[in-house]
Amino acid sequence: MKQSQLFTKTRHEIPTDEVAKNAQLLVRAGYIHKEVAGAYSFLPLGLRVLSKINNIIREEMNSAGGQEIYMTALQNPETWQATGRWDDKVVDNWFKSELKAGGQVGFGFTHEEPLTALVKHHISSYRDLPVFIYQIQTKFRNEMRAKSGLLRGREFLMKDLYSFSRGEAEHQIFYDKMKEVYNRVYERLGIGEKTFITFSSGGSFAKFSHEFQTIMPSGEDSIYVDYDKKLAVNEEVYTDEVLSNIGLDKNKMQKVNAAEVGNIFTLGTKFSKPLDLVYTDEKGATHPIFMGSYGIGLSRIMGVIVELFADDGGIVWPESVAPFKVHLLSLDGGDDELQKEAEEFYISLCKRGVEVLFDDRRDISAGEKFSDADLIGIPWRVVMSKRSREAGGVEVKARNGAESTVMSIEEVLNKFNS
Amino acid sequence: MKQSQLFTKTRHEIPTDEVAKNAQLLVRAGYIHKEVAGAYSFLPLGLRVLSKINNIIREEMNSAGGQEIYMTALQNPETWQATGRWDDKVVDNWFKSELKAGGQVGFGFTHEEPLTALVKHHISSYRDLPVFIYQIQTKFRNEMRAKSGLLRGREFLMKDLYSFSRGEAEHQIFYDKMKEVYNRVYERLGIGEKTFITFSSGGSFAKFSHEFQTIMPSGEDSIYVDYDKKLAVNEEVYTDEVLSNIGLDKNKMQKVNAAEVGNIFTLGTKFSKPLDLVYTDEKGATHPIFMGSYGIGLSRIMGVIVELFADDGGIVWPESVAPFKVHLLSLDGGDDELQKEAEEFYISLCKRGVEVLFDDRRDISAGEKFSDADLIGIPWRVVMSKRSREAGGVEVKARNGAESTVMSIEEVLNKFNS
Numbered sequence: 001m002k003q004s005q006l007f008t009k010t011r012h013e014i015p016t017d018e019v020a021k022n023a024q025l026l027v028r029a030g031y032i033h034k035e036v037a038g039a040y041s042f043l044p045l046g047l048r049v050l051s052k053i054n055n056i057i058r059e060e061m062n063s064a065g066g067q068e069i070y071m072t073a074l075q076n077p078e079t080w081q082a083t084g085r086w087d088d089k090v091v092d093n094w095f096k097s098e099l100k101a102g103g104q105v106g107f108g109f110t111h112e113e114p115l116t117a118l119v120k121h122h123i124s125s126y127r128d129l130p131v132f133i134y135q136i137q138t139k140f141r142n143e144m145r146a147k148s149g150l151l152r153g154r155e156f157l158m159k160d161l162y163s164f165s166r167g168e169a170e171h172q173i174f175y176d177k178m179k180e181v182y183n184r185v186y187e188r189l190g191i192g193e194k195t196f197i198t199f200s201s202g203g204s205f206a207k208f209s210h211e212f213q214t215i216m217p218s219g220e221d222s223i224y225v226d227y228d229k230k231l232a233v234n235e236e237v238y239t240d241e242v243l244s245n246i247g248l249d250k251n252k253m254q255k256v257n258a259a260e261v262g263n264i265f266t267l268g269t270k271f272s273k274p275l276d277l278v279y280t281d282e283k284g285a286t287h288p289i290f291m292g293s294y295g296i297g298l299s300r301i302m303g304v305i306v307e308l309f310a311d312d313g314g315i316v317w318p319e320s321v322a323p324f325k326v327h328l329l330s331l332d333g334g335d336d337e338l339q340k341e342a343e344e345f346y347i348s349l350c351k352r353g354v355e356v357l358f359d360d361r362r363d364i365s366a367g368e369k370f371s372d373a374d375l376i377g378i379p380w381r382v383v384m385s386k387r388s389r390e391a392g393g394v395e396v397k398a399r400n401g402a403e404s405t406v407m408s409i410e411e412v413l414n415k416f417n418s
Numbered sequence: 419m420k421q422s423q424l425f426t427k428t429r430h431e432i433p434t435d436e437v438a439k440n441a442q443l444l445v446r447a448g449y450i451h452k453e454v455a456g457a458y459s460f461l462p463l464g465l466r467v468l469s470k471i472n473n474i475i476r477e478e479m480n481s482a483g484g485q486e487i488y489m490t491a492l493q494n495p496e497t498w499q500a501t502g503r504w505d506d507k508v509v510d511n512w513f514k515s516e517l518k519a520g521g522q523v524g525f526g527f528t529h530e531e532p533l534t535a536l537v538k539h540h541i542s543s544y545r546d547l548p549v550f551i552y553q554i555q556t557k558f559r560n561e562m563r564a565k566s567g568l569l570r571g572r573e574f575l576m577k578d579l580y581s582f583s584r585g586e587a588e589h590q591i592f593y594d595k596m597k598e599v600y601n602r603v604y605e606r607l608g609i610g611e612k613t614f615i616t617f618s619s620g621g622s623f624a625k626f627s628h629e630f631q632t633i634m635p636s637g638e639d640s641i642y643v644d645y646d647k648k649l650a651v652n653e654e655v656y657t658d659e660v661l662s663n664i665g666l667d668k669n670k671m672q673k674v675n676a677a678e679v680g681n682i683f684t685l686g687t688k689f690s691k692p693l694d695l696v697y698t699d700e701k702g703a704t705h706p707i708f709m710g711s712y713g714i715g716l717s718r719i720m721g722v723i724v725e726l727f728a729d730d731g732g733i734v735w736p737e738s739v740a741p742f743k744v745h746l747l748s749l750d751g752g753d754d755e756l757q758k759e760a761e762e763f764y765i766s767l768c769k770r771g772v773e774v775l776f777d778d779r780r781d782i783s784a785g786e787k788f789s790d791a792d793l794i795g796i797p798w799r800v801v802m803s804k805r806s807r808e809a810g811g812v813e814v815k816a817r818n819g820a821e822s823t824v825m826s827i828e829e830v831l832n833k834f835n836s
Binding site for chain 2: 005006007009011030033035036037039040042043044046047050067068069070071072073074075076091094096098099100101105107114118119121122123129131133138140142143144145146154155210343363365408
């Protein structure tokens, strides 16, 4: 894409209404726009990042046997009354509204109830199980506070998968598999090294649930990490009993701040019993279906990545989620011939399938172009200038590297061939 | 995909709470599930259709120079107060909710106001214009009635594009181009022949706006069509004066029912003036930006396609939006060898990139498989049975054709090669 055609502009000043680093940088670089506190619109660059995160997660969910659906935000009170969760005293973050035609509707903050009610129309026999259903969909949560940018939203994109099994044993097989799937997801998103599976409170059907926590100073949670075993324990369940239960040594645990980037949860029959979701076994007897839930906050992941890797110059994207792979800067200094060469180079890269943002703007100084490139954070910066041409080609620099290298056009085309 | 693994099931009985043909068929075939009146969840087959519709529209919007974004549903009252549209007396279909932190929010029924406010942060000069911005996003409308299935939703997916131009002349160039783009969209969606550009009321800045209306008996609108000129006039502006204005002959006009599948609208400065969206021209003078809007209801299109092509047996999808291209039915009659052959054939098709739903279910009669295939409506049905094998291969039948043909496996692989 040509930067001259991109409608968003970067800005130097830090937005005064943002305290979180992720929101400050993403707003300044033109990735997002705040509509109300905790609700951000995604601009062209931001939507590209979000789509890449979605696609990585979609691929992994499909590989794990997930079937994708897309549920409504609008919620029928009756379905939630069955589990007691319609009540504002039980759930304190509902958005609700009156229907003009009479009655109320809610805006989904999660989807256990409606999905449990939905699958009743399709699943009844042991032959239908196990089944794994997921969606990438917008949640609404009426949070009291929303000052963390993309880390805690009133409206945000989430992947939620639900498993339906014939019992605890069958459930456990999938649950354990999802731990590996989640690890692979964070690896691919570029945050694998900093992300730890974390024991946390389990509810009625399991001793523990598991969170995936990414270590970072601005994280809202406190966890204790055993770096050797790559295991962590959430502060909320950090007791001697729990440690000995899991086989962790208190002396090896280090307390750190972290942000939750996912969780997996054994639901058991908590939803299937009140909503009467049962299956008939081989002998004709009926049993409630055993459920699990598996969530990842997608827009939150985008915020975490920014917090984790940003430096003084701006955002630093891992290649897998970057809006473009290459940021090509043409510093033509008014030289039409050079601008034409840059344009041809841009077209060559595009033809080879390389995703390029081409800073073809002619009324912008070299300094501003460099500073924009740092702020936007595309992994590879390629500069074409009179100087680089005299040195034999273009200057290539990794966003997170210190040195630039002069390479010939041919070498660059080969390097970024995808 | 193997049908034995698809979690949805078809049902014979017509849902008693649905009066619209599109909803009855889509629910019975397992494409959608009603959550509340006018809000449907999309199940795996339904989501596949919706994604294909989205992708066709996304490709065409990108080709037309559109930049894709994704705005929030949550709306800030202040932005809407500027145009007077926050008031329930002005807009009668708002969903609104109280913020726990104090104040109100709305759920967007359209996005002119927030987008106008958003682009103010990025666009200020004549050099930034024209620009075309679109999204594929969920709208919420608090309709009094919602009995038409996907044709009129309280929650539905929409593509809305907005154009920002330096004045009416520049606007008109894009507006006229979009007429062609829209025609191409409907062609690709398979409803081009039945869809007519239709003059309708224009508001303050233009004599007319243009709707795209698809002729069908269950359509909610009445239009007058000149089939030779491929032009129509909405009943609401159908006067002698308008006809002579457009150059249409009253004697050639035929009155028909139709469903609106898109509209394009000259907004002028209706939103830019109250929200103070201006640009500076070459001489330093400021002017309000001239806007247009261009909408297509995506889930509505899915409903229209069903209404238009369905027959007594069920849904009939055009190939471009069908969830799969081929429905492979294995009628093995308990013959393991035959089932194995069908499975190998399925794998061969998949390897060539053909999208196949493979009805590998073994506990289902041939009659039920045929009836399911008709109901689901995949364009090509391929049957592998003892009989077809004896006849030299497999039986191939178009969903909208009467006759089936016996073809060799090799011939079928070549026919569907994509």
